[in-house]
Amino acid sequence: RYTRAEVAQHRTPSERVWVTYGTDVFDVTEFVELHPGGPDKILLAAGGALEPFWALYAVHSQAHVLELLRDYKVGELSPDEASPPPGDTGDPFAGDPPRHPALRVNSLKPFNAEPPPELLTQSFPT
Template identity: 35%
Template structure:
């Protein structure tokens, strides 16, 4: 079962010791263990950890990358904040 995260939940996971989560579109990915495998280098993932990385992701990747890595890295989705 997929977990639901708030943007604040994701923001708390912004370093290797806390775990590194990113958001692409509405999906949340745990890239903590992938950081050393990332072809573009660890620095890029560390820079976007805890943030919505959709803009940066789509600039350099296509949908086939998500299909390849999502089963291993996707941990949930961002739930919408309550509207007051």
């Protein structure tokens, strides 16, 4: 069992990169270079909780991501530190503006969409 302070000491590959998710502690050092978003992105969470970052990058809310993470588990937070860390983990996209209904949505959070081809060809100058 680990404290949040112990996890916070593991912020670089030379010190090992640890993160928490829920009450579990993970050593993701070997995954840093494999992270699809690049090492810089995953290192933002080094030594701390994944939840605030995963709230921004909803692609992580998939079963296969959690399965992959399980392979890196090294322990759990001590019971007195198992409650979530302080901070607002509300919806960071709650203030997004409404989007045009013709857009073909690829993801809602963060919003990613493209116009349908028939709209693009109506006017070539873009």
